Amino acid sequence: MRQWLHRMNPSIKFVIITISMMTMAFFFNPWTPLVFFFGVVLFQLAFAKVSWKIWGLMMLPFLLGAVGYFWTTLVFGNDNADPLGTALSLSFRVLAFSSLSLLFVFTTKPVDFILSLMQQLRLSPKIAYSILVGYQFLPVLKDEFVQIQQAQELRGIVKPKSPVKRVLTMRHVLIPMLAGAVRKAERTAFAMEARGFTGESDRTFYRRAAIGRTDIWMTIMFLALVLISIYAGIMGPAIQ
Amino acid sequence: MLKSWKLKEVVLMSLFAVVFGIIYLMFLHLGNVWAAVIGPIAYEWIFGIWFIVSIIVMAIIRKPGAAVIPETMAAAIEVMLGNAVGPRLILAGVIQGLGAEAVFAATGYKRYNLAVFMMAGAGAAIFSFVYGYLLGGFAALAPEYVLLMFVIRVMSGAIIAGIGGKYLVDALLATGSLRGYAITKRDAHA
Numbered sequence: 371m372r373q374w375l376h377r378m379n380p381s382i383k384f385v386i387i388t389i390s391m392m393t394m395a396f397f398f399n400p401w402t403p404l405v406f407f408f409g410v411v412l413f414q415l416a417f418a419k420v421s422w423k424i425w426g427l428m429m430l431p432f433l434l435g436a437v438g439y440f441w442t443t444l445v446f447g448n449d450n451a452d453p454l455g456t457a458l459s460l461s462f463r464v465l466a467f468s469s470l471s472l473l474f475v476f477t478t479k480p481v482d483f484i485l486s487l488m489q490q491l492r493l494s495p496k497i498a499y500s501i502l503v504g505y506q507f508l509p510v511l512k513d514e515f516v517q518i519q520q521a522q523e524l525r526g527i528v529k530p531k532s533p534v535k536r537v538l539t540m541r542h543v544l545i546p547m548l549a550g551a552v553r554k555a556e557r558t559a560f561a562m563e564a565r566g567f568t569g570e571s572d573r574t575f576y577r578r579a580a581i582g583r584t585d586i587w588m589t590i591m592f593l594a595l596v597l598i599s600i601y602a603g604i605m606g607p608a609i610q
Numbered sequence: 611m612l613k614s615w616k617l618k619e620v621v622l623m624s625l626f627a628v629v630f631g632i633i634y635l636m637f638l639h640l641g642n643v644w645a646a647v648i649g650p651i652a653y654e655w656i657f658g659i660w661f662i663v664s665i666i667v668m669a670i671i672r673k674p675g676a677a678v679i680p681e682t683m684a685a686a687i688e689v690m691l692g693n694a695v696g697p698r699l700i701l702a703g704v705i706q707g708l709g710a711e712a713v714f715a716a717t718g719y720k721r722y723n724l725a726v727f728m729m730a731g732a733g734a735a736i737f738s739f740v741y742g743y744l745l746g747g748f749a750a751l752a753p754e755y756v757l758l759m760f761v762i763r764v765m766s767g768a769i770i771a772g773i774g775g776k777y778l779v780d781a782l783l784a785t786g787s788l789r790g791y792a793i794t795k796r797d798a799h800a
């Protein structure tokens with residue numbers, strides 16, 4: 371039970387989460403997103419191993435964003451019957467979407483996600499493996515970023531203090547990095563082709579991403595949660 | 611669509627998506643801090659940065675798909691990095707990329723000048739705004755306020771993605787590393 375969300379097929383999870391979010395977008399009462407938010411948190415408590423400390427840290431910026439949404443809607447809201455209810459609804463929606471995203475992020479391994487997109491959702495292997503190449507290069511690019519900065523500092527380029535100037539001078543690092551990326555891409559593509567990678571979609575896979583019974587159960591539970599949230603929105607009392 | 615693509619072009623797209631995926635994330639955090647203070651309009655000023663990879667890769671590779679695919683890849687990389695916005699970013703990436711792609715498609719993938727880049731940035735802004743309108747519940751906000759958000763986003767798209775993208779591509783071209791891509795071949799004829 372504690373591993374169900376981790377065991378789910380990443381593509382199925384991705385599709386369900388997207389559908390749930392699209393459904394939530396049509397509701398402007400506070401109860402639907404609120405119930406949905408608590409449901410999603412409950413799912414994570416029951417079916418996943420989540421570090422709640424990190425969860426809280428990652429949720430914090432969205433909590434602030436929800437506050438921003440709340441007062442914006444109150445001040446600049448459309449003239450409707452229930453301004454407070456709508457403002458609450460939009461802020462809860464931010465929370466609901468964020469908790470749903472965290473659910474995905476905490477229970478899905480990046481590489482499995484791409485492999486599953488290729489096997490279940492027919493993503494082209496050319497694209498899928500290129501994304502995996504990019505993902506593998508992340509630490510290399512990170513090192514390169516530091517190296518370029520250090521090399522420039524050695525030559526006497528001073529890092530500006532103000533954040534605006536720092537954004538504008540990003541190009542000094544960005545252009546050498548992009549030029550390096552072009553060369554890496556060429557070398558990697560040659561290496562892949564030399565090992566027989568054709569990018570055809572009728573390839574075989576060493577690691578298979580399967581769809582199992584867990585996926586059926588979790589799909590049913592997500593659908594139930596969406597329906598309960600909608601029901602709560604219809605039955606819930608109006609704010610005012 | 612991918613049949614005509616060389617593998618090195620697809621990998622290039624992916625590596626650019628990684629570099630810009632990291633930059634996109636930095637700006638997302640910047641936007642989040644702002645948004646707490648001034649509400650969702652905080653993102654609008656900097657929105658153009660999130661369209662820039664479409665324009666840069668399209669300017670280099672010049673094939674159908676070179677705007678929408680790298681934008682989607684950058685979003686996928688952002689998700690793989692484990693940021694909290696998660697899977698809905700991928701959908702946003704597809705939609706923004708399609709907005710830029712539509713402009714390049716309208717020129718028949720033949721014109722690559724500043725005006726087209728700015729229009730592509732604006733196109734991405736328009737597409738992404740429709741998506742944001744739905745998911746962000748902008749229908750609940752006053753029409754004037756929504757219009758203001760829209761105008762700022764389109765301008766940001768045209769300026770940051772269009773002009774900024776053109777600037778970065780020109781600088782990259784000057785390094786000489788782009789030999790062997792469409793950008794150097796076609797410019798030689800022009």
